[in-house]
Amino acid sequence: MAVTEVRLSIHTPGLNPKDISEKIKEKFPDQVIDVAEFRDQVSVIVKKDQIVPICKYLHDDPLMSLDHLQDLTAVDYLKKKDVRFEVVYNLYSIRYRHKIRIRAQVPENDPKISSVVPIWAGANWHERECYDMFGIVFSGHPDLRRILMPEDWEGFPLRKDYPLIGPEFEKDWPGFVEVVNKAKELKEFEWEG
Amino acid sequence: MSGKDKMEQLEKIFESRELNVNMGPQHPATHGVLRLVLDMDGETIVKVTPYVGYLHRGIEKLGESLSYYQALPLTDRMDYVSAMSNNIGYCVAVEKLFDIEAPERAKFIRTIVGEMSRIANHLLWLATHALDIGAMTVFLYCFREREWILDLYEMICGARLTVTYPRVGGVRNDVPQEFLDSLWKFTDEFPSRILEYETLIDQNRIWLQRTIGIGVISAEEAVSCGMTGPTLRGSGVTYDIRKHMPYDAYDKVEFDVPIGTAGDTYDRYRCRMLEMRQSNNIIRQCIEKLPVGPVMADAPKFTLQPKDKMMPITHPTEALAYIIDEKVCKGCGMCLRACPAKAIFGEKKKPHTIKQEFCLGCGNCFVTCKFKALKLIPGGKAMSEEQLKELAAGPMPEEITKAAEYMVRHFEFVKKGPKVPEGEIYVATEVPKGELGFYFVSDGSGKPFRMRVRAPSFIHAGCLPRLCVGHLVADVIANIGTIDIVLGECDR
Numbered sequence: 001m002a003v004t005e006v007r008l009s010i011h012t013p014g015l016n017p018k019d020i021s022e023k024i025k026e027k028f029p030d031q032v033i034d035v036a037e038f039r040d041q042v043s044v045i046v047k048k049d050q051i052v053p054i055c056k057y058l059h060d061d062p063l064m065s066l067d068h069l070q071d072l073t074a075v076d077y078l079k080k081k082d083v084r085f086e087v088v089y090n091l092y093s094i095r096y097r098h099k100i101r102i103r104a105q106v107p108e109n110d111p112k113i114s115s116v117v118p119i120w121a122g123a124n125w126h127e128r129e130c131y132d133m134f135g136i137v138f139s140g141h142p143d144l145r146r147i148l149m150p151e152d153w154e155g156f157p158l159r160k161d162y163p164l165i166g167p168e169f170e171k172d173w174p175g176f177v178e179v180v181n182k183a184k185e186l187k188e189f190e191w192e193g
Numbered sequence: 194m195s196g197k198d199k200m201e202q203l204e205k206i207f208e209s210r211e212l213n214v215n216m217g218p219q220h221p222a223t224h225g226v227l228r229l230v231l232d233m234d235g236e237t238i239v240k241v242t243p244y245v246g247y248l249h250r251g252i253e254k255l256g257e258s259l260s261y262y263q264a265l266p267l268t269d270r271m272d273y274v275s276a277m278s279n280n281i282g283y284c285v286a287v288e289k290l291f292d293i294e295a296p297e298r299a300k301f302i303r304t305i306v307g308e309m310s311r312i313a314n315h316l317l318w319l320a321t322h323a324l325d326i327g328a329m330t331v332f333l334y335c336f337r338e339r340e341w342i343l344d345l346y347e348m349i350c351g352a353r354l355t356v357t358y359p360r361v362g363g364v365r366n367d368v369p370q371e372f373l374d375s376l377w378k379f380t381d382e383f384p385s386r387i388l389e390y391e392t393l394i395d396q397n398r399i400w401l402q403r404t405i406g407i408g409v410i411s412a413e414e415a416v417s418c419g420m421t422g423p424t425l426r427g428s429g430v431t432y433d434i435r436k437h438m439p440y441d442a443y444d445k446v447e448f449d450v451p452i453g454t455a456g457d458t459y460d461r462y463r464c465r466m467l468e469m470r471q472s473n474n475i476i477r478q479c480i481e482k483l484p485v486g487p488v489m490a491d492a493p494k495f496t497l498q499p500k501d502k503m504m505p506i507t508h509p510t511e512a513l514a515y516i517i518d519e520k521v522c523k524g525c526g527m528c529l530r531a532c533p534a535k536a537i538f539g540e541k542k543k544p545h546t547i548k549q550e551f552c553l554g555c556g557n558c559f560v561t562c563k564f565k566a567l568k569l570i571p572g573g574k575a576m577s578e579e580q581l582k583e584l585a586a587g588p589m590p591e592e593i594t595k596a597a598e599y600m601v602r603h604f605e606f607v608k609k610g611p612k613v614p615e616g617e618i619y620v621a622t623e624v625p626k627g628e629l630g631f632y633f634v635s636d637g638s639g640k641p642f643r644m645r646v647r648a649p650s651f652i653h654a655g656c657l658p659r660l661c662v663g664h665l666v667a668d669v670i671a672n673i674g675t676i677d678i679v680l681g682e683c684d685r
Contacts, residue, residue: 038616067416071630071647090619094432122419125655148246148684157254164258
């Protein structure tokens with residue numbers, strides 16, 4: 001039998017997320033806009049131009065080795081922030097057990113960012129979903145098509161200016177009164193007990 | 194005709210070209226509505242293109258329109274095979290965002306039900322996986338034990354599939370003693386049941402031929418693809434969130450993480466079989482260590498308080514009648530719009546009336562009325578209209594006013610949600626299928642500004658082309674089974 005069982009109690013100590021953000025600042029001083037911290041989770045806000053070199057550095061550096069892309073998504077800050085979109089990368093190192101979040105700002109008038117598929121193959125479907133839901137174009141992506149919505153769908157559903165319900169559902173259902181009347185009519189046939 | 198021409202003609206007749214085959218979306222072996230377009234050279238797969246999204250319900254968009262409490266039942270509908278784990282994942286993430294902590298007992302109970310759902314999920318996985326490959330008996334054996342677990346679920350929350358049992362800040366209700374006894378009996382018996390399945394397939398020659406060396410993926414590739422859970426551990430990577438970032442009571446119990454070496458379908462199968470034994474162990478430890486105490490966090494600003502605290506009323510809520518005081522009603526029409534059953538009638542600037550036969554007793558009108566024209570009458574459903582009018586004219590009893598106040602508070606709390614500090618958070622939990630992550634961006638209101646679900650099935654379905662290429666068509670079925678996907682979670 002090829003399967004073994006292991007106890008995962010000992011592991012190589014990782015870096016403090018703040019140290020990681022400092023290192024990114026050192027390496028790319030003109031790219032980092034801000035560092036935010038909330039509930040012990042640190043996110044580094046960067047410009048979108050150098051996203052691939054930053055990700056490559058975080059992935060390849062032997063001290064970082066952030067090899068697991070936990071999640072890639074976008075957030076639409078319509079009327080909340082000056083730059084409308086942010087593409088969010090949640091990175092984790094399986095070996096050192098530290099993590100960091102990278103947020104790249106993407107403006108509305110030019111919703112384009114380089115693809116990170118060459119670094120993490122798993123980013124493929126994440127980026128397709130991001131394009132599908134927000135309309136952010138990932139340049140260099142091998143197969144950028146809609147994924148969850150039909151291919152001829154118009155609009156990008158997770159944008160904040162996209163309505164929650166379609167126009168045909170805003171009015172009340174016209175059959176409501178009929179159903180109530182019918183229920184009254186048939187009340188005498190109701191089962192008892 | 195010369196020999197050369199003849200050869201050319203023959204080649205034209207027997208010309209071989211790639212064959213395109215459409216598989217699904219309504220195919221019993223695709224575990225839901227997954228559609229695959231297979232490009233084949235003879236019977237060998239050259240290229241696989243998965244198409245997903247047939248079950249897309251927009252859970253992320255819906256979550257952004259609901260408060261943190263209202264969105265909880267949506268998580269059941271993602272991975273409906275292990276709904277309990279999804280609920281726990283959501284609750285753990287929201288708790289981290291609110292900065293509250295569930296009491297010890299609730300944590301242990303959540304660990305128990307989480308591991309139960311892991312066993313239930315793996316049983317369903319084994320059943321369908323074996324059925325796909327051709328072992329019918331295993332299917333029946335597995336469903337026998339899964340049924341037992343679902344009955345145990347029913348004992349604690351009344352539901353079998355979409356449970357919504359864990360809550361933000363704890364669990365809905367305490368577990369009864371008979372549930373613990375019955376579960377203990379289950380854990381006594383379950384290891385022998387696993388042996389039963391293993392005698393059927395573990396050394397079965399057909400099973401070995403269909404699984405060993407099929408869908409091989411190396412450790413580096415699996416990590417790069419974003420695989421998680423047993424699918425990743427089959428390749429020999431020790432990544433388990435229960436150990437890496439412990440939540441609930443996982444740091445208080447002892448368990449091993451099974452890993453494979455070859456990264457093929459057989460190793461992933463072995464991993465899951467061993468994982469079931471570990472889950473069984475965890476449940477036993479939790480029952481032994483189960484502390485006594487409350488099951489809901491004491492944080493009135495963030496958690497739903499028990500019903501008797503919220504509504505100290507002796508009458509059953511079904512028998513409550515709402516009635517509009519004609520002297521106070523200004524006819525603004527707010528309640529008219531708020532009523533979901535359209536039970537309120539009346540013209541503008543004239544007092545409205547409620548038709549009792551349509552009224553659902555939801556209390557929407559009561560909350561929306563700014564002039565306090567609505568009155569609650571306990572046991573009013575059984576009274577006649579005249580009696581009700583008489584009672585409405587008089588003053589309300591004090592008990593009712595107090596209860597009504599509590600109810601309004603509860604109502605607003607659920608609808609508007611608590612006040613959450615601004616920030617963003619990503620919290621992952623280990624569900625049976627892999628890593629389920631919730632990413633919340635809060636803007637200070639009671640609703641999440643952005644709710645993102647990182648679904649393991651979605652990533653695993655994306656890895657399918659890598660696993661299938663180079664194998665035969667029949668192995669596509671084995672590969673769909675081995676990555677353990679549920680399309681409800683994949684499409685969200």
